[in-house]
Amino acid sequence: MSEILLQAKQISKHFGGVTALDKVDLTIKKGEIHCLMGENGCGKSTLIKIISGFYRPDGGSITFEGKEYERLSIAESIGLGIQVIYQDMSIFPNLTVAENIAINNELYNHRKLVNWKSVKSIAKEALDHIGIELPLQAVVGELSVADKQLIAIARAILNNSKLIIMDEPTSALTRKEVDKLFKVIRQLQKEGISTLFVSHKLDEVFEIADQFTVFRNGKLVVADSAKNINDEQFVYYMTGRKLEEAAFTPEKIDHDRAILKVENLGLTNGFEKISFEIHPGEILGITGLLGSGRTELAKTLFGLYSATEGHIYIDGTEVRIKTPMDAIRHKIAYVPEDRLTEGLFLTQSIENNMIVSNIDRLRTAKKMVDYEKGHQDSLSWVKNLGIKLNELSDGIQTLSGGNQQKVVLGKWLETEPRVLILNGPTVGVDIAAKFDIHAYLRTLAEKMNLAILLISDDISEVLNNCNRILIIKNGRIVSEHVNTELDPHKLQELVTGGKEETA
Amino acid sequence: MEKKKTFDVKSLLKISSNNKKLLGMLILVIIVLSIATGGSFAKIGQFQLIAYLFPEMGVLALGMMLAMVSGGIDLTVIAVADLAGILSCLLMKAIMPADASMPVQILVLLVTLAFALLIGAVCGLFTGTLIARVGVPAMVATLGASDIILGIAVGITNGSSIKELPSILYRVVNFELFGLIPGTTIVFIICAALVAFLLNKTATGFKIYMIGSNATASEYSGSDNKKILTLTYMISGMLSAVSGLLMCGHFNSARSDFGKSYLTPAILICVLAGVNPNGGVGKVSGIVLAVIILQSLSSGFAMFPSISDYYKNLIWGLVLIGIMIINVVTATRKKKS
Amino acid sequence: MKGRNLLKKNEFYITVIIIVLACIIQVISGQFFTSNNLVDLLRSMIVPGMMAAGLFMVIVSGNIDVSFPYTAMLCMFAVTKWFSVIDYQGPVFLAFLIAGVIGMVLGLLNGVLAAWLKLPTLIITLGTCTIFLGITQGVLQSSVISVLPVPMAKMVTTNLFSVVNGETGLGSSMPVSILFLVAIYLIVGFIMKYTMLGRGIYAVGGDPVAAERAGFNVSFIRIFVFTFMGAIGGITGITQVTVSGMCQINFFDGYEMTIIAAVVLGGANIAGGSGSVIGTFLGVLLMKMISNNLILLGIPTNWSKFMTGILIIAGVSMSAYKSVLAKRRIASNILENGHKEEA
Amino acid sequence: GGSSTETASTENAATENADETTASGGGYTIATVVKDMSDPWALRHEEGVKEYAAETGNNCYAKGPAKTDSAEQIQVIEQLISQDIDALCVVPIDPEACTPVLQKARDKGIVVITHEAEGFEACDYDLEAFNNKEYGEAMMDELAKAMNYEGKYVTMVAFLSSVSHNDWMDAAVAHQKEAYPNMELIPEERLECEDNMNMAYEKAKEIIKKYPDIKGFLGASSYDPPGAAKAIDELGMTGQIFAVGTGVASVSGPYLESGSNPCVLCWDPALSGKAMCQLAVMVLNGEKDKIQTGLDLGIDGYNSVNVNGTDISGNAILVINKDNMSEYKF
Numbered sequence A: 001m002s003e004i005l006l007q008a009k010q011i012s013k014h015f016g017g018v019t020a021l022d023k024v025d026l027t028i029k030k031g032e033i034h035c036l037m038g039e040n041g042c043g044k045s046t047l048i049k050i051i052s053g054f055y056r057p058d059g060g061s062i063t064f065e066g067k068e069y070e071r072l073s074i075a076e077s078i079g080l081g082i083q084v085i086y087q088d089m090s091i092f093p094n095l096t097v098a099e100n101i102a103i104n105n106e107l108y109n110h111r112k113l114v115n116w117k118s119v120k121s122i123a124k125e126a127l128d129h130i131g132i133e134l135p136l137q138a139v140v141g142e143l144s145v146a147d148k149q150l151i152a153i154a155r156a157i158l159n160n161s162k163l164i165i166m167d168e169p170t171s172a173l174t175r176k177e178v179d180k181l182f183k184v185i186r187q188l189q190k191e192g193i194s195t196l197f198v199s200h201k202l203d204e205v206f207e208i209a210d211q212f213t214v215f216r217n218g219k220l221v222v223a224d225s226a227k228n229i230n231d232e233q234f235v236y237y238m239t240g241r242k243l244e245e246a247a248f249t250p251e252k253i254d255h256d257r258a259i260l261k262v263e264n265l266g267l268t269n270g271f272e273k274i275s276f277e278i279h280p281g282e283i284l285g286i287t288g289l290l291g292s293g294r295t296e297l298a299k300t301l302f303g304l305y306s307a308t309e310g311h312i313y314i315d316g317t318e319v320r321i322k323t324p325m326d327a328i329r330h331k332i333a334y335v336p337e338d339r340l341t342e343g344l345f346l347t348q349s350i351e352n353n354m355i356v357s358n359i360d361r362l363r364t365a366k367k368m369v370d371y372e373k374g375h376q377d378s379l380s381w382v383k384n385l386g387i388k389l390n391e392l393s394d395g396i397q398t399l400s401g402g403n404q405q406k407v408v409l410g411k412w413l414e415t416e417p418r419v420l421i422l423n424g425p426t427v428g429v430d431i432a433a434k435f436d437i438h439a440y441l442r443t444l445a446e447k448m449n450l451a452i453l454l455i456s457d458d459i460s461e462v463l464n465n466c467n468r469i470l471i472i473k474n475g476r477i478v479s480e481h482v483n484t485e486l487d488p489h490k491l492q493e494l495v496t497g498g499k500e501e502t503a
Numbered sequence B: 001m002e003k004k005k006t007f008d009v010k011s012l013l014k015i016s017s018n019n020k021k022l023l024g025m026l027i028l029v030i031i032v033l034s035i036a037t038g039g040s041f042a043k044i045g046q047f048q049l050i051a052y053l054f055p056e057m058g059v060l061a062l063g064m065m066l067a068m069v070s071g072g073i074d075l076t077v078i079a080v081a082d083l084a085g086i087l088s089c090l091l092m093k094a095i096m097p098a099d100a101s102m103p104v105q106i107l108v109l110l111v112t113l114a115f116a117l118l119i120g121a122v123c124g125l126f127t128g129t130l131i132a133r134v135g136v137p138a139m140v141a142t143l144g145a146s147d148i149i150l151g152i153a154v155g156i157t158n159g160s161s162i163k164e165l166p167s168i169l170y171r172v173v174n175f176e177l178f179g180l181i182p183g184t185t186i187v188f189i190i191c192a193a194l195v196a197f198l199l200n201k202t203a204t205g206f207k208i209y210m211i212g213s214n215a216t217a218s219e220y221s222g223s224d225n226k227k228i229l230t231l232t233y234m235i236s237g238m239l240s241a242v243s244g245l246l247m248c249g250h251f252n253s254a255r256s257d258f259g260k261s262y263l264t265p266a267i268l269i270c271v272l273a274g275v276n277p278n279g280g281v282g283k284v285s286g287i288v289l290a291v292i293i294l295q296s297l298s299s300g301f302a303m304f305p306s307i308s309d310y311y312k313n314l315i316w317g318l319v320l321i322g323i324m325i326i327n328v329v330t331a332t333r334k335k336k337s
Numbered sequence C: 001m002k003g004r005n006l007l008k009k010n011e012f013y014i015t016v017i018i019i020v021l022a023c024i025i026q027v028i029s030g031q032f033f034t035s036n037n038l039v040d041l042l043r044s045m046i047v048p049g050m051m052a053a054g055l056f057m058v059i060v061s062g063n064i065d066v067s068f069p070y071t072a073m074l075c076m077f078a079v080t081k082w083f084s085v086i087d088y089q090g091p092v093f094l095a096f097l098i099a100g101v102i103g104m105v106l107g108l109l110n111g112v113l114a115a116w117l118k119l120p121t122l123i124i125t126l127g128t129c130t131i132f133l134g135i136t137q138g139v140l141q142s143s144v145i146s147v148l149p150v151p152m153a154k155m156v157t158t159n160l161f162s163v164v165n166g167e168t169g170l171g172s173s174m175p176v177s178i179l180f181l182v183a184i185y186l187i188v189g190f191i192m193k194y195t196m197l198g199r200g201i202y203a204v205g206g207d208p209v210a211a212e213r214a215g216f217n218v219s220f221i222r223i224f225v226f227t228f229m230g231a232i233g234g235i236t237g238i239t240q241v242t243v244s245g246m247c248q249i250n251f252f253d254g255y256e257m258t259i260i261a262a263v264v265l266g267g268a269n270i271a272g273g274s275g276s277v278i279g280t281f282l283g284v285l286l287m288k289m290i291s292n293n294l295i296l297l298g299i300p301t302n303w304s305k306f307m308t309g310i311l312i313i314a315g316v317s318m319s320a321y322k323s324v325l326a327k328r329r330i331a332s333n334i335l336e337n338g339h340k341e342e343a
Numbered sequence D: 001g002g003s004s005t006e007t008a009s010t011e012n013a014a015t016e017n018a019d020e021t022t023a024s025g026g027g028y029t030i031a032t033v034v035k036d037m038s039d040p041w042a043l044r045h046e047e048g049v050k051e052y053a054a055e056t057g058n059n060c061y062a063k064g065p066a067k068t069d070s071a072e073q074i075q076v077i078e079q080l081i082s083q084d085i086d087a088l089c090v091v092p093i094d095p096e097a098c099t100p101v102l103q104k105a106r107d108k109g110i111v112v113i114t115h116e117a118e119g120f121e122a123c124d125y126d127l128e129a130f131n132n133k134e135y136g137e138a139m140m141d142e143l144a145k146a147m148n149y150e151g152k153y154v155t156m157v158a159f160l161s162s163v164s165h166n167d168w169m170d171a172a173v174a175h176q177k178e179a180y181p182n183m184e185l186i187p188e189e190r191l192e193c194e195d196n197m198n199m200a201y202e203k204a205k206e207i208i209k210k211y212p213d214i215k216g217f218l219g220a221s222s223y224d225p226p227g228a229a230k231a232i233d234e235l236g237m238t239g240q241i242f243a244v245g246t247g248v249a250s251v252s253g254p255y256l257e258s259g260s261n262p263c264v265l266c267w268d269p270a271l272s273g274k275a276m277c278q279l280a281v282m283v284l285n286g287e288k289d290k291i292q293t294g295l296d297l298g299i300d301g302y303n304s305v306n307v308n309g310t311d312i313s314g315n316a317i318l319v320i321n322k323d324n325m326s327e328y329k330f
Ligand SMILES: Nc1ncnc2c1ncn2[C@@H]1O[C@H](COP(=O)(O)OP(=O)(O)OP(=O)(O)O)[C@@H](O)[C@H]1O
Pocket: A015, A016, A018, A019, A020, A038, A039, A040, A041, A042, A043, A044, A045, A046, A047, A398, A400, A401, A402, A428, A430
């Protein structure tokens, strides 16, 4: 167990003026499960990309199984037995499941020709290894995010890997799938394979990790055994401050008045007989397994799908929502699930990203856009939400995930919504930013009397921030609960359907 | 109020780096050509000719730019110009009374212009619908639509020209303000100003940029992508129609094959102007500079009897590739520093 | 299950359209299903079909090439001219080889620029194609060559077989170059389906970043598809000469657009990542059936451009709209999943 | 051995250094604008211009668009007239569209001579190798002869928008209706083959399938007769169907031999290019009064021109067939 597999020494990396990594060290032993932690933009992904050969380091060296390298190429790294599951999974949407799984293996073996039989058997074997079943011939683009994640994992464990690096592998997984993944990781450990694991979720780290390393602003903060540390210390290491969150129990909810009321809402193939209401000042949580119809429900409320049956009422009057424009007209806002493709305009400035939803309201009497007002509005949201940036005219890519998410939130708040729907608002967002976002949501509910619908599979997020929680399963609401009557364990059980297999 | 004005002036004076590059290039082109021609390029007549000729292509390039900023491309510009020219000239001939007085003639011309714009808008509506609602990729949609539109033009004229146009169109296009500024230039300035206004001052313009950056996020942000995209192609169609009328005025006739070699230069102008072919980026000021550079080069080459027009193609291609290489090299250098 | 898969396939729809169109032409003119017409149809597919096979690869890799007609033109003139000047008498094979090599070099230029600049290849190849045109006209001073070098002239009259329609007395013969067409489709089909390179082309078209991370050499793949297209362009240039018996500068006018349309009609996604070689062949077939039968269908000549446009748009719209509708539906049935689990 | 059109035509130019009247003055700058510099026809025209320059010492050169596009051609003309030129010889793609710019040239005092634009007004003189109507009729006569004065035929042009092509065909069809009542124009009437031999070939094939009893193709573009002839040969209809029309020996040669292309008609653009320059010099020299019917420009086919107002036509129709094709090396 004590033999060192990989040692990164004094690694530095600069992007233009930004120092992404400043002389950091990382040591991984054989068969170890190692957690790499830190806030958004602290350099975790960058280090991973250096180890995988995607980036060339500006300084330092990497030692793998006793051999020292100035830098690794992608091919070298794969050849050494290093496999990476990237944050965005790097999966081919146009290819089949079987090919996606087997392709690395074929490349690694320098195959020139494709043997379709072996592709299928390799894929089947890999899926069996981690105990999942997926249609081998299905085109991956048509599968859910979780399935894609599982495919990426299945792909990585092939090739007699020695080190598997997972950059936030659980951000799109449900608890049940996380358990499955952990089981796989432990099994790999038994086989002597090390895992480097990046996550923002503390509970997962405690559950799985032997060792951990924390970065802050591109510098190494601490590296130690997971046994020697507790929650609070962890948060402090990562953020440099102390953060605590208490359950949300709003005082003044106007129970007679529902801002949003949904009655027997249904969507072909998506969900059916969904009924609930949200009152001003309330944060209603919806949780359930991935693929349970939560996202479809949110999208339907926002007009991205149009409901095939049922009724939606705003302030007691029935409304028809067929397009996002309808939704916005009725003061509904939607913070989408996938920030990069659905939320942000990556080639545009921060300011343009902030004013985009409100552009029609920025028009003056002469029908011109009042960009000056847009600028002022944006500035005030930057202040209110605590977005860290240099200039509003900078590109949005210069922001970290958490700050980008705050921009998306700010964009919607600028439209003065009455109903705010958030779908996984803190996926991949670091603890500090997550804390800020949660605090702000509570303020919105309490002070601004917004009706907030929070969709998430982060159990503690839902539990801490929602005063009522709906559990959705297979497109139907199965139960409704008040947060005070639940604890994390109970909620977990409810979501996974009671009988949870032990990991 | 006061504050706003200074804000505007400042933004006017602020020249983007791309425009600086273009401006430098324009000056270089003029100096080199003047020296090479022994000074005969640097004559007022030459510049007047350039000013007279560039708008036909310039107005087409404006339409092309809109499509490119929205993340697409419009290969129908020339077909639309020809069809609009033909149909509106037919109309003008039909409604122009014999011995019409000046005001009546101008009225008829305005009606003709409106009709041409209508034709352009209808063509744009067709391609825009294909792209935005039917989901056909812009390149393929405008490719096919171009055949259809040009096909109509050929079909109704049988390929022959519409001649003996009322003289008013010719006179307006060839009019010179203060005996100096050609009418075509004035038309171009109006079109460029309108497009600049659209892109920089209106919500629609803002949304065109946003759709070009990320169409999905744009839809999720509540913009009516379908409407905006359709509108973009309609405006592009209207600009093409204006260019069509300019050609009809220039040639004092209308036909289905005017300007068929203007397509590549129109795209070249956009790329030269810094319009991002992936969408989301592009400025009218860049187009203005780029089209003038191109026309100057073209006029310059014409002054050397030994440079055949074949080489013009060669040079266009080299300029296009050269510009892209320079852009990429400077971008990577910027990143490094 | 199998039946459902068939219905999902684009090839199935094109085949249906082709059959329907063939029947319509047959009913109107009585001339479609005649031996000479079918040979003519295949014959007219040789050059566009070869180009489409190359372009299919380029499109699957997520790129586009509009310069290949100009590559073909340049190679056609360069080789024919050169052989005329040296009064070449050797085997005709060398003409194809040299043209293929010149085409490869031109394609390589496209590929290197595409891999390096990472800009839309429509624009890059639009630039290079005007350069190629400029070279052909300016440097090579080409316009028409009517007297071919002997080996090439010989090939014009060498046919694989000839058919004569007993009823009308019309005959038609199949040039040897049909073998190139067959060979190129077999090669492209094999590369795309059975080699890692081919899978890499699909992978790059699906997600270039993921492909790079998986260990594909993305730049190499980009360069390869363009170089391959260039080689095919060069070879088709000579093929065209040996079919037509002369060189003319406007032989390939408008080919870039027609062939892109054919490949897209054949079901390839213009954004890259999907498409099949059989679909491409069917796309070219459909395209040629449309353009070569307008007169038989009785479309007045001055409306033929219009009709071609309408048919292209109709074909492309159908497959585009299908995917728009598919996007609006939910892929996996959430509700049904539930019933299964409950059961 | 192989020889291309271009090499063939240079040979021709070399042999033809004959009896030219040297124009006096010699210091004029005369620009010629052709339709399409990528067309051998235009290159041949340019040869004549260069030859004229060499013979007379005038500064004569040819320019033109790289593709047949009238807007481009007019840009070329606009740019030329902004320079110091004395005369402009133009072969307009679209005479109508060229009117304004050529009028502008004349207003600036530039002498304008046009070609292939019969009846054109914005010029000092329009010089035709022949009268368009006569040319069309001559083509029809040849076709009728080949078809034995009966049967179906179709006409072909480069573009439905090519003015002179359509004029010739209109004249030919009118002549047929009058003179050859047993011949019949099929309903398709006019095919558009874009100056592209392949296209002419494919369209001809299709026509033959649709009208198995067709007997004639009358082509206005020099690529139409050989294209159609190739289709005829391939379909095995040689001797039963005939293609006649504009053509040059170098391209139509094989089909003149095979008989599917009994004859082609044309004129030598090098000679007309020369004649235009000669005419321009005469006007510049103030010899307008000499330009009258019967004038001898000293160039083959223009030894006794017909002058009708500003329309001048020579007598330069060439009819090329199997027997005399060796005499025409372009
Ligand atoms: N391609 C790049 N170009 C420029 N700067 C970059 C690039 N990639 C990363 N950076 C910079 O490096 C820093 C570290 O980024 P990195 O992606 O490693 O963070 P991370 O720890 O993975 O964050 P997250 O938790 O959001 O995934 C960031 O602040 C960013 O500014």
